[in-house]
Amino acid sequence: MVISQDEHLEALAKGYRFDWKDESHSVFEPKRGLSKAVVEEISSLKSEPDWMRKYRLKALDHFDRRPMPWWGADLSDIDFQNIYYFIRSTEKQAANWDELPDDIKGTWDKLGIPEAEKKYLGGVSAQYESEVVYHKIKKELDDIGVVFTDMDTAVREYPDLVREHFGTLIPANDNKFAALNTAVWSGGSFIYVPPGVQVDIPLQAYFRINQENMGQFERTLIIADEGSYVHYVEGCSAPIYSSDSLHSAVVEIKAKKGARVRYTTIQNWSTNVYNLVTKRAAAYEDAVMEWVDGNIGSKVTMKYPSIYLLGKGARGEVLSVAYAGKGMHTDAGGKAIHAAPYTTSVITSKSVSKDGGRTGYRGLVRVEPDAHHAKSNVRCDALILDDISRSDTYPYIEVEDETASLGHEATVSKVGDDQLFYLMSRGLSEVEATAMIVNGFIEPITRELPMEYAVELNRLVELQMEGSVG
Amino acid sequence: MTSTSTTFDDGALASLPDAPGFTSALRALAYDEFQALPIPSPETEEWRYTDLSGFALDFQPHTPGHGGSAMKGAPAHGGDLAATMLQHNSSVVMTTSGQDLDAKGVVFCDLDVAAEKYAELVEPHLHRLVPTGRTRFTALHGAFRTGGTFLYVPPDVAIEMPLQTLTYLDADGAAVFPHTLLVADRGAEVTFIDRYASPDLASAFSDAVTEIVVGDGAHVRYVSIQEWGSGITHLGVQRATVGRDADFRSLAIGFGASLARAETETILVEPGGFSEMLGIFFADEYQHFDHRSIQDHVAPNCTSDLLYKGALRDASRAVYSGWVHVHPEAQKTNAMQTSRNVVLSEHAKADAIPNLEIEANDVKCGHAASVGPVDDEAVFYLQSRGIPADEAERLILTGFFQEVLDRVSIDEVRRGAELAIQEELERAS
Numbered sequence: 001m002v003i004s005q006d007e008h009l010e011a012l013a014k015g016y017r018f019d020w021k022d023e024s025h026s027v028f029e030p031k032r033g034l035s036k037a038v039v040e041e042i043s044s045l046k047s048e049p050d051w052m053r054k055y056r057l058k059a060l061d062h063f064d065r066r067p068m069p070w071w072g073a074d075l076s077d078i079d080f081q082n083i084y085y086f087i088r089s090t091e092k093q094a095a096n097w098d099e100l101p102d103d104i105k106g107t108w109d110k111l112g113i114p115e116a117e118k119k120y121l122g123g124v125s126a127q128y129e130s131e132v133v134y135h136k137i138k139k140e141l142d143d144i145g146v147v148f149t150d151m152d153t154a155v156r157e158y159p160d161l162v163r164e165h166f167g168t169l170i171p172a173n174d175n176k177f178a179a180l181n182t183a184v185w186s187g188g189s190f191i192y193v194p195p196g197v198q199v200d201i202p203l204q205a206y207f208r209i210n211q212e213n214m215g216q217f218e219r220t221l222i223i224a225d226e227g228s229y230v231h232y233v234e235g236c237s238a239p240i241y242s243s244d245s246l247h248s249a250v251v252e253i254k255a256k257k258g259a260r261v262r263y264t265t266i267q268n269w270s271t272n273v274y275n276l277v278t279k280r281a282a283a284y285e286d287a288v289m290e291w292v293d294g295n296i297g298s299k300v301t302m303k304y305p306s307i308y309l310l311g312k313g314a315r316g317e318v319l320s321v322a323y324a325g326k327g328m329h330t331d332a333g334g335k336a337i338h339a340a341p342y343t344t345s346v347i348t349s350k351s352v353s354k355d356g357g358r359t360g361y362r363g364l365v366r367v368e369p370d371a372h373h374a375k376s377n378v379r380c381d382a383l384i385l386d387d388i389s390r391s392d393t394y395p396y397i398e399v400e401d402e403t404a405s406l407g408h409e410a411t412v413s414k415v416g417d418d419q420l421f422y423l424m425s426r427g428l429s430e431v432e433a434t435a436m437i438v439n440g441f442i443e444p445i446t447r448e449l450p451m452e453y454a455v456e457l458n459r460l461v462e463l464q465m466e467g468s469v470g
Numbered sequence: 471m472t473s474t475s476t477t478f479d480d481g482a483l484a485s486l487p488d489a490p491g492f493t494s495a496l497r498a499l500a501y502d503e504f505q506a507l508p509i510p511s512p513e514t515e516e517w518r519y520t521d522l523s524g525f526a527l528d529f530q531p532h533t534p535g536h537g538g539s540a541m542k543g544a545p546a547h548g549g550d551l552a553a554t555m556l557q558h559n560s561s562v563v564m565t566t567s568g569q570d571l572d573a574k575g576v577v578f579c580d581l582d583v584a585a586e587k588y589a590e591l592v593e594p595h596l597h598r599l600v601p602t603g604r605t606r607f608t609a610l611h612g613a614f615r616t617g618g619t620f621l622y623v624p625p626d627v628a629i630e631m632p633l634q635t636l637t638y639l640d641a642d643g644a645a646v647f648p649h650t651l652l653v654a655d656r657g658a659e660v661t662f663i664d665r666y667a668s669p670d671l672a673s674a675f676s677d678a679v680t681e682i683v684v685g686d687g688a689h690v691r692y693v694s695i696q697e698w699g700s701g702i703t704h705l706g707v708q709r710a711t712v713g714r715d716a717d718f719r720s721l722a723i724g725f726g727a728s729l730a731r732a733e734t735e736t737i738l739v740e741p742g743g744f745s746e747m748l749g750i751f752f753a754d755e756y757q758h759f760d761h762r763s764i765q766d767h768v769a770p771n772c773t774s775d776l777l778y779k780g781a782l783r784d785a786s787r788a789v790y791s792g793w794v795h796v797h798p799e800a801q802k803t804n805a806m807q808t809s810r811n812v813v814l815s816e817h818a819k820a821d822a823i824p825n826l827e828i829e830a831n832d833v834k835c836g837h838a839a840s841v842g843p844v845d846d847e848a849v850f851y852l853q854s855r856g857i858p859a860d861e862a863e864r865l866i867l868t869g870f871f872q873e874v875l876d877r878v879s880i881d882e883v884r885r886g887a888e889l890a891i892q893e894e895l896e897r898a899s
Contacts, residue, residue: 071515384831387801393826397839402813405842412828412835 018237059172059182147192154190188218209238224259253281285311306335309343324357338374353389500602500612529645537563549882581618618649628659670699682710698726714740738772749778753786782818
């Protein structure tokens with residue numbers, strides 16, 4: 001993200017710096033509420049094949065029949081009938097920023113996306129409300145057969161690939177919110193990387209909610225063919241409203257033999273967004289799957305990116321950083337399911353809670369019978385910055401093979417008085433010193449981020465520390 | 471739920487020995503709860519790893535014991551004891567107690583006797599820490615328990631040698647309800663050993679409850695040695711409350727039973743409390759162990775330290791799930807929770823779920839869990855020094871358990887556990 005010193009200072013003074021609202025854009029009058037008719041309408045607006053329409057309706061049925069989760073965060077305030085399930089903001093997708101309406105383009109400019117695209121991205125997808133309004137991939141990548149498009153387009157242009165993989169890792173009946181996504185999904189990314197192709201520069205998607213009570217349900221499918229590499233980065237934000245929005249994505253990833261996929265998320269929703277996301281990856285023989293998952297914003301987040309290690313020698317890594325401030329409950333974590341021999345996984349979680357916020361690590365490491373010589377290590381550290389905040393750790397370890405070796409460690413602590421004293425004796429204010437300690441605490445995560453995001457995350461931490469102490 | 475036939479019915483209840491004094495109302499209440507409560511479902515988080523939905527409660531509700539020569543098979547305690555009690559099946563058959571204990575005002579007797587003679591000491595505590603309505607099984611316990619142990623240590627009285635109750639079960643198809651209520655008054659010091667033993671049986675049921683009140687400044691050591699024979703299903707709930715600047719150390723040794731589920735909970739209710747919770751287990755054949763723990767920090771400035779170590783062989787299964795809960799007021803908490811499992815054979819299976827729920831910020835809390843085989847490199851190292859592989863594995867496992875045993879201060883208990891571990895290890899090779 002590109003942001004000047006002045007803007008940064010101004011942002012510090014204001015708090016959440018993504019809180020601007022565009023005038024409402026909609027090609028047709030949006031309607032609230034969920035019904036069979038709404039699902040049919042979404043499908044028909046997209047001129048979808050019949051199998052997808054039927055699939056959506058089946059998913060809606062699952063959603064209706066399934067109870068709300070009894071565990072995790074409190075979701076009782078979600079009013080499904082007050083949500084907008086589909087808003088089309090532009091008539092057609094742009095491949096040039098100037099084709100967008102002025103204020104929508106202004107939003108992307110403020111987020112720094114066009115500038116980042118020029119500097120260091122291989123492709124950009126910009127989703128505004130329900131649909132991708134801007135999309136572009138570098139010609140060089142296109143030429144070597146890399147597919148990076150929005151999901152709606154993929155259903156039309158790559159029907160066989162989509163039909164082969166869609167919903168295979170996260171079936172419609174997997175959980176209530178995956179069912180909801182499957183019923184009303186719109187937008188998201190589809191990526192296919194051909195065998196042996198290394199995409200050296202990241203592909204990025206940015207998700208923006210503008211409308212109050214918006215429901216955003218993007219659907220992402222990434223297939224990295226044998227021996228390929230891709231790094232996908234996603235960011236998100238929304239204006240602050242007094243009533244709630246809902247973001248419920250489904251992300252499926254397949255890393256085939258010898259492939260490596262890194263998926264980086266910096267989630268910075270405003271604190272009126274429920275963020276209930278299902279993310280799952282399959283890693284085949286010698287493949288590497290990495291989730292770098294930063295959850296800084298939202299009212300409630302429940303998200304546990306998982307990796308199914310299905311081929312011999314596959315590796316998985318989850319790096320999770322979670323922050324919860326006032327009124328926030330960030331329940332994050334990760335899962336690794338070892339279903340093949342010699343698979344390894346590492347899960348590292350860092351969480352910070354403050355001003356009454358509640359962070360949680362919820363995870364599972366499971367070794368199936370015959371996944372011999374599996375190895376896993378889980379490390380969770382939590383910082384609690386004041387006496388009204390809370391941290392929970394719920395790690396599940398299930399081992400059905402005697403040669404597997406698993407370890408889990410966790411600590412919960414506060415910012416050390418002696419550390420603070422030392423830094424303050426060197427002339428730092430308490431706020432600066434605390435921010436510095438917290439930045440050091442989450443450093444194992446930030447050092448894995450693309451440079452621009454690492455800077456962004458550090459700034460966010462400084463911003464969140466403002467007014468926290470003294 | 472209650473329509474499924476059970477031997478624990480109105481008739482069985484009516485034919486129990488009379489419940490003394492205030493306990494008759496408790497029994498009636500518990501029986502109502504038993505009839506109302508379902509068998510816990512494996513759909514719930516608490517029972518996710520132990521599925522008793524098909525467990526038939528068709529045991530003999532009451533089996534009077536008579537001690538004497540029937541107790542021949544019972545294990546002997548090698549060390550010195552201040553006092554012992556023997557429970558044979560459903561009856562307390564013997565209590566020995568030295569005169570000096572009586573002189574100091576120590577009460578050590580059959581819980582039913584105590585409920586009548588020392589109601590003022592028993593009533594405030596019986597089923598307060600473990601209410602009968604907690605589950606269908608604690609309700610059953612409340613309704614059908616006879617016998618059990620009551621131990622009261624008056625203020626500032628220190629008992630040097632351990633006291634022990636041995637519960638011995640030898641009737642096929644019987645249900646027993648061991649209950650220990652231990653009240654250590656302010657500044658008291660006591661060590662108590664609960665020992666459960668039986669021969670191998672076709673089928674029997676042990677439904678145990680232990681309630682421990684550690685008064686302000688008191689020091690209590692509690693050891694449970696579960697060496698039931700095969701065929702026995704053991705469900706135990708142990709709950710202790712720790713007073714101001716008091717010190718509670720518990721050790722659970724579990725080798726026996728076909729299925730054993732042990733819930734061990736400590737509540738630190740006053741500042742300055744300390745709780746140590748140690749556990750060792752060795753599972754083999756088709757044994758199923760489900761260990762659950764809670765370190766509940768309600769008051770500030772308390773410390774708790776849990777360490778469970780176990781080995782699994784054959785097709786056995788062990789689950790450890792624990793909770794550290796730090797309440798908002800419990801600042802300056804220091805809590806640690808560690809579960810280590812060594813898996814020795816292909817079909818054994820171990821799960822570990824060490825949970826933390828922290829609502830205070832000025833705390834030090836941590837947990838660690840591991841599941842894995844004996845370290846190949848360590849075996850290789852010992853082999854390179856001329857030690858055969860199986861011997862090397864035994865040495866490494868002995869060392870593995872030693873970390874817990876080194877913290878056991880009662881010589882007899884430590885030696886007994888060492889011996890039991892060696893027996894298990896030798897059986898393996």
